[in-house]
Amino acid sequence: MWRSELCETETGKLTAAKAFLLDAAMLLHRYGTPSHRLERVMCKVASSLGIESVFLYTPTALVISMKDADEETTVVRRVDSGEVHVDKLFRADEVLERLERKEISIEQAKDQLQQIDQSAPPYPFVVYAAACAASCAALAVLFHGSLVELVAALLIGLCVAGIERVQSGLGRQRSLLQPVAGFVAAVVSLAIARFIVPLDDRLVTLAGLIVLIPGLSLTVALTELAVGHLSAGVARLAGALVSLMTLFLGVAIAWRFAPNWRVLPEHPADTPVWWQWIALIVVPIAFAIVFQARMAQWPVIVAVAMLGILVSRSVLPYYGVEVASFAAALAVGCGSNLYARLRNRPALIALTPAMIVLVPGAFGYRSLSALLDHQTIEGVEFGFHTVLIAMCLVGGLLTSNAVVPPKRIL
Known part of the structure; x- marks a missing residue:
């Protein structure tokens, strides 16, 4: 929900422009903007409003120093970096650009950002879940899995999407998602191998969890380190490693829970080459839907x-x-x-x-x-x-x- 994130006593101390800058920065971080991009774009917007500013952003903290003709104000906020939301980032960027060009006022920009923040996702959950399942199935093909392993990865992708939906609906911490999803994915793949048809359960588990594996966060963290954003890069890198380890924790528990369920096929089958090309087209579309x-x-x-x-x-x-x-x-x-x-x-x-x-x-x-x-x-x-x-x-x-x-x- 959109809100200025300021208590009433603090709001009275900030001008409308400074309050808007704080709100806009909070929104951009909420939709997965890397620190080096967020800091640059917000400094540019602040400059267009006649405010000298410094933005320091990490995945868990936002520090803003703003100075105008009257006074200098420093605001510190505890934040939690959200998942990438391409559509809302795109629309928010348009609003900020129009504000820079003086086509809209600060109040109009604030109202439009509020509408963007409160708008419904571009796809219903059913489509999102189907995209997760399709990406998992396509990755199973790219990992040279068989048709059976493709179907199993698709099923696990649906389970992971369902777990994410339940966790979001219950308002639980996202940190619980990784171990639970890892455990379910590993148990389901082992159960299919033991009771239905032999398959490479480790390949299926990896493909089924591909949406949750923090490879993108790792790359963004190293990018932030490379461009000199050390605090943000270290924090994001630590978060990515912890997410990966908690995800694998659930998998490891499942492997210890059912050590005798692993049944590999006697003659591993590979999918036809032309399936690889179909998967290469499906993967970016599926992730485009996942990233909204x-x-x-x-x-x-x-x-x-x-x-x-x-x-x-x-x-x-x-x-x-x-x-x-x-x-x-x-x-x-x-x-x-x-x-x-x-x-x-x-x-x-x-x-x-x-x-x-x-x-x-x-x-x-x-x-x-x-x-x-x-x-x-x-x-x-x-x-x-x-x-x-x-x-x-x-x-x-x-x-x-x-x-x-x-x-x-x-």
Whole structure:
């Protein structure tokens, strides 16, 4: 719910412009804006209002210092970073741009941001759940799973979406979502392997949990560290690692709960090659829905995501996964920035759903899985590859900003 987040005594001390800046910053953080982008865009808006400002944002704290002709005011707020919401970020960016150009007043901008914050999601829960299930099924195909494993991952994706809906409805802390979802995903995959049909339960569990694996948060955290936002980067990195470990905690408990349920197929089957191409198209659309991007934004999201995937697959056989990750991120970043320049839209619209296909969250999961099985060397190797690939992605994104400078900050 939209509110100024200020008590009445504090509201009286702030001008309308300062109160608006605080509210706008809270809204942008609520929809997953990285710290380096939030701080830059809010300083630009404040400058257009004649206010000298400094914004310091981490996933758990927002510190704002605002100075006008009258006085300097510093406000500290405890915040919780939300999930990326592409549609609301897009609409909020439009409002802030119109305010900068003096096309609307502060009060009008405040009312429009209030309407954006209170607006319903662009898709009903049924569509969201279907997108989660489709992304899990498509990832099972990309992991070279069989038809049976595809169907099992789809079922687990629906279960994870249902758990998320129940948790949200009960108002419980989101930290409970990861271990519960991990436990359910692992138990369901093991039960299918034991009582219905043999399958690779670990592949199915990984694919079924792909929506919750914090690979994107890890990449954003390393980006923040690379551009000098150390407090935000460290906080986000710690949060991503804890989320991954609590997610895997539920999986590990399930594996100890039913150790004899694992039944692997005698002759593992792979899906046809043309299924891979269908999955490559389905994945970006599914994640576009998960990130609440409207249908009008799907073509550019699919185009940028496919560009990154094609570049990665073209480079991989010749130069290895590190160079392929760098090149793919460079292509995605250049494509997103080009779209932002041509259409005067935030690059995050295309960048976020496209990057989720490239982020190394699966390697982090496999690292913990190997360590649990006492395969220390393999676990350390997977963990190292997780960090290495994430840094390659960050390097590609930063290079893309130099090759095709973004027109917009978001």
